[in-house]
Amino acid sequence: MNAAAVARSIAPDAALSPPDEGRLVVPVALGDWEAAARALHADHRLPLDLLWATDDRAASGSFGLHAAFALDASHEWIELVTAVPGADPVFPSITPRVMAAHWYERAVQDMFGLTAAGHPDPRRLVHHENVPPGTWPLRKDFPWDAKLPWAAEPHPLATVEGEGVFQVPVGPIHAGVIEPGHFRFSVAGERIITLEGKLFFTHKGVEKLLEGRTAAAAMPFVERVSGDSAASHALAFCQAVEAVARCRVPERARVLRVLAVELERFTMHLHDVANICGMGTGFTLLAAGGFRVKERLQRLSARLFGNRFFRGFVLPGGTARDLGAPELDDIEATLDGAWAEASGLFQIGLESDSLLDRLETTGVLSRDAAWAYGAKGIAARASGLDRDSRRDHPHAAYGTLPLRVPVRTEGDVDARVRIRLDEMAQARALVARGAAECRRSQGAPWSAPCEPADGDALGWTEGWRGQILDWVRFRGGVIDRAVVRDPSFCNWPLFGELGPGNIVPDFPLCNKSLNLSYSGTDL
Amino acid sequence: MSPALLTLVQGAIVVALAPLAPGLVRRFKAVLQGRQGPPTLLPYWTIATLFRKETVVSQSASWVFLAAPTAVLASSLLAACVLPLVSRGGALAPLSHLLAVSGIWMLGSVFLVLGGLDPGSAFGGMGASREMTISAFLEPALVVSLAALAIASGSPAVDAMMDVAGRGLLLRPWLLPAVGGLALVALGENARYPVDNPATHLELTMVHEAMLLEYSGPHLAILELASAVKLATFALLLANLLVPAGLLRAGAGPLAAAAAVPAAIAKLAVTMGGLALVESGMAKLRLYRLPEFFFGALFLGLTSLGIGLMAGFK
């Protein structure tokens, strides 16, 4: 069934415009919102990939509530839209039946002041105890530079009842140099009973700051949403902008973009495997070696893009520059060298019983949980969910390059490590094909004018962590509302499922096996 | 040299050389991993710096927290004085009775655990719970391994076990598993691989370091020194069991005493090199896999006893 057929089945009366750029917008009444979402998710088994609100009170006196469901089979999206009256900003929560909406709805509550009626867990999410009640930063009438008084609102974390049960608090300040996040384990010893994170210590107001900016001015913000996914975030956002602008990106630029994103994927996977196997388990030989190899790739980025994090290359309309034959050779040589050394190193690790014993059966995420929570990327593919936006929603040059998506069913740390290793091999092959393509199309244009005026669109890519999905709406050439969704936002709640049952000292290993972004979650 | 002086000289040498042990193992590990690594003598500087710093004490902590470092250091010092590390036949050598030694070490562990629990931090409790488990479960392995050696040497004093060390082990090969058991006990007691990762920054996985998290300044210096002394003690003891050469005896002159220091350094370097090899080539054990380690150590000790029994303890 394609998007139109699905839409007709859930909203027979809706006036539908034809699908645009793979997206079908389905407006429903507020009263039908819950039923429509439930039908899409439960009956049609469509994953919820994004849920967001807009402040449309200036135009229509109401808030907009949007939910994007993916039709991977037909490479389409369904965007469900409803209006929540500004005077009575309450909407029916879909979380009871669509678990993936859990955090989105809480974020909407905090940022827009819309109440998710019937949410089983309506606590604050983005706001901490120090934010005064009635603070709704993404409403249009909230000034971006507002100074807030210090409040002491209740901010309870989930606990477990029982004599002898206690909580282990960790963070947000850790012994290592990592991003801030607070984790609360309920335990009666070593075995984790429940686990909850208190994140959102890195609120930068990116979504608010993007409003009123041009696409070009927005790029530095978007690239810094999560510093380790600069290229993929740039790609997803640019594609949304280009869809609004109806801009045809030149073929060569599409391939160049793939090169940047795959280099980023290779680098970060290399880091992760070294970090999981090396630092997570204490097999320090692998960490020391892996990080040394990763450094070469970061230096490659510095040679190619002028910075060590693959930033500033992907721009609306194409790329910032062309890559010539010497640079393509450099890329291939560096990548081959890194792969040769890293794979040899990791082979040592994966032949060590002591390491495998740590990785196998640790941090198991069930397929049901992965599906219900809307897991993205490696976490989903290691638990048997065969989803990859590069294949399911082709973009850039991915439609023309061969891609095999590795999927495993064990759902443990070991599976996530092996998926990364597979994807590194894939990335290397994609880079080789892409470089050959670039050598062939030498001299072809690599940029096109991109002037978005009015309208909204989705943009996406499969970053190394998983699917990045953005939605952007332009009004008069500037951004009216931008939603940037890193896969970390969807994957953080997974820890509540994959942590319990493990012992506390194995949690860092579980954490590293997902390696989620704190900054990317908390814009 | 009189026996009393011998004991004092040994204590002084072991304490003076102790910070070298963690320094050496860090250095060797760095080399094995292709890193430059910190200076070998860094632990001396760390301890000296810590002694000059301010002491920060948790408001939740009681007198037990303040007393614990002294007790832990006392335990390490006493073990370093009574065991045959640099010399034999010192005045305190009769106190190297296997039960006394295990009691002395256990006292140190107990106070470390109490100090870790006192500030009421979850990390301290975590480290304390794990350390107590390790110490408690390694106790039988320690006693049984030493008992096998005691039967061979005819004396429960570790000092006398040097009679069956080195070449004596080759004459009584049934003792070798006991020495292996002792080596495993040494790894566990000193919070090394595969029980603990002394280099980790992951609070949730720590054992020894987690108990020290609330300690600062001179307290921390004392505890660092105590754990270095314990590491050096175990290293020298194991080295001496394999190669009992170069041990000072009562009546030795100052020249011999001077020669004992390089011998001890060499033994430390070799054992720390071995430790670095172990720690570079494997992942840490999963905490809930530790029983296999504990019972493995005990199994080695019992194997010695069993085979020794068949051999008539000859």
Added chain:
Amino acid sequence: MTAGQAVAAGLPGAALLWVFAAIAGLAARGPRVRQLAHALLAAGSASGLLASLAHQLAALPPLKLAAPPILFGAPFVVDRLSAFFLMLLHGVSLMAAWFGWRYGEDEAAKYPPRLVVPLTAVFCLGMHGVLLSSGAASFLLFWEAMSVSSFFLVMADGTADSRKAALLYLAVAQAGALALLVGIGVLGGGSARVTLAALGTGLPALPPASRTLALGLVAFAFTSKAGLAPFHAWLPEAHPRAPSQVSALMSGVMLKIAVYGLLRFTSICWPALPDGWSLALAALGLGGAVVAVISANIARDIKRILAWSSVENLGLVFAMFGFSALAGAHGHPRLASAILGAMFLHVFAHALFKAGLFLGAGAVLHGAHTAKIEDLGGLANRMPRLSAAMLALALAAAPLPPFGAFAAEWLLVESLLASFGTGELLLVAVGAVLLTGVAFLAGMAVFAMVRLFAFTFLAEPRSAGARLAAEPPAPLRSPVAVLALAGLALGVLAPWASPLLPIPLTRAAWTVSAPPAPAAARAATAAAPVSALPLALAAALAGALVCAWLAGRLLAPGRRVRRVRTWDCGQPIDATMEYTATGFSAPLRFFLRDIVTAEKHLVFSRVHPANPWITRGSMEFRKAAGAVERIYLPIAGFIEGVGARLKLLQNGVIQFYVALMLVTLMLTLWVAL
């Protein structure tokens, strides 16, 4: 006054004073008279303590007391064995009376003093009488007085749980008393006038079945009273229920009265215990001790933890007794007496530290109004003096140097090492098992005692009761301190303690390691007087402490101390984020999950019926299965299906191999002999 006169006057005097104490307690309407009753209790104890000390130190022969015989004319007699136990009884009861003088008044609402004071006096009188009776009938009578008075004391607080525990206790006690009665009947040919000494004379005439029956009955009577597995289930229920000073008497002394009974009866009737019985006692003792020490690590009530620890210690005592009997029967009297010496030393040490710990637990209960360990914490700051005494007692119970129980363990290990030199395969095998077991018990006991002390006294308080607690008054904490000091003195001076013990701890006992040693090795270690080793160890420990303290003083010139909050990682923390006692022993619970009977049960209830992911959790521990299900039924199943289970030998679990090794070691030797 000669020592003999002191004994002749002191012991009946003690009984008389206790009778007056019982009367005063019964008659008392107000605190004055009640305190008089406590003073009489204390005076009787002091009199008895001095008399028994005089008896031991003057090395008097068995002494017939002038007191009128109670039943059928058998006189009251005191000898070295009974005087040793009298010394424990009177010493502990002195401390208990001192403690009860204040505690009884403060806790009058909970434990009615008109019940507790006279019953305590009767309880002490009962034990006193058991130790002095030379006639079987009066032995039984006092035995019953002891049992019944303690039964009422167990349910003194009148709660339903206490009544239940007391009834369980009464059932076991009466079963034991009945067994003893029948046993005496079999041994004494049905005569009620028989003296204990005469019980042994008729024994050879009995048919073997009757002899075995009598031995079985007597063994059951005393081991069930002492809480030997598998007759131990009542003990951790009953002992914690009584007022703390009575718990101290029950755990510290009454269990030893049972040991006394076993020693008395076996020494009269079975000087050479059959091997099977010795082995059974050793095996049950060790096995029960292992189960008990693990239970002590799981229990969450401080008095219950102490009760489990008593089961463990008594198990160890029986294991020593069994091994001693075995060594004696196999012609190694020196080894047998060395182990017996270790056993007496352990009994002595246990009486001191367990009484101290129970009194200390009472003081904690008095201050914090709870004995639940998960609701305590932070008391070291609030009760620094009591906490210091309790730390010493916990170390003593651990057993760690330089305390009494450690000296006993030291002696035991020496003897076990010596057993390897006997060349007797049975002794070597049992010795190896015991050595491993004793070391395991030591590690687990350290764990239990650290857990007990740390979660009662350290970190932040976990309840309002603990937060508001203050240092207990001197009458409550002084007896605790005295017992801690006594334990320390016993540990340091153990080699010189033999005048107090029923059998001498000769200097040879400390050097008993028998395997022929190379002369050179001997010379190296024998240079110092070996018997002074415990003292030397204590001195060396003190010296090392001083050195370490001086090092800290001299090397840290500034000594600026700043008090701050515990490091919280940037998010405020509170007492719900401290480790709990349950959590502390969680690894142990997991590692020994095949033995542990508590199971964690998690219940997650949905917040919304349609959403299975958002839940509220709660956890509780449930007893997985009783001793019957876990021990007896598997044994039956094992015997049924040995053949089917043989393939399990290849299961790859190393713990199993260790166990298998020990078992086969024993079995092969058994067959070989």
